[in-house]
Amino acid sequence: MKETSLHHHRKAQLILTLSGVVTCEVDNSAWIVPPQCALWIPGGQAHSLRASGDLKIYCLFVETDAAAVMPAECCTIAVTPLLRELMLRTASLPPLYDMGGPDGRLVTVLLDELAAASVEKLHFPMPRDPRLRKIVNAMLSDPAERLTIAEWGRQVGASERNLTRILRTETGMSFGRWRQQLHIQLALQHLAQGVSVKVVAQDLGYESASAFITMFRKALGKSPARYLADRCRLGSSAEALPSS
Incomplete structure (x- = not known):
């Protein structure tokens, strides 16, 4: 690193x-x-x-x-x-x-x-609020954790309503969308390093690889396999271009 x-x-x-x-x-x-x-x-x-x-x-x-x-x-x-x-x-x-x-x-x-x-759209909004930062750090440590925002609120000492309001103000996203964006970030990192879709799905707490693929496709418009194949195709196509 x-x-x-x-x-x-x-x-x-x-x-x-x-x-x-x-x-x-x-x-x-x-x-x-x-x-x-x-x-x-x-x-x-x-x-x-x-x-x-x-x-x-x-x-x-x-x-x-x-x-x-x-x-x-x-x-x-x-x-x-x-x-x-x-x-x-x-x-x-x-x-x-x-x-x-x-x-x-x-x-x-x-x-x-x-x-x-x-x-x-490959960015993850990082909130300024210290309670939301604690939640980010916890989700990074254990991405498979599926606590609701109400459950997170009890852990960081804030109400569900207050956390939801602050999160939307600072990131423009709902809690579900925000967590999904984090999962996209982590998934792309692992997939680019050769980790299988099945293992990535498990690490992120999805019930099955198909559930993860559905989420990925909705977020980026392509399945993980197609997304990575397109990245590889771009690279190999560029290598074939003349350098003169």
């Missing part, structure tokens, strides 16, 4: 994960970057990073004026084969490349592709 402390950059940062899993905490959200995805971090945004697995990543830094077409908030971006190849090529450019030459045109195409890229 590799970690960085809270820091920020003047320029915007784009992190491409080729293997391993990167988790980035920004403000009050945790963002997961599985293989063949990229994370966009606006300039000046304080963040910390945690990486696991056989890590291979590329980082690009983008000047503020060039980043104007990009989201003003942190987001996870789906990487197409073309976008992946553009990022890899751009990462090899010298710091003072010729903006009016081929290198500059390459960067322009990259920025156009980034602006058109699909945003994936």
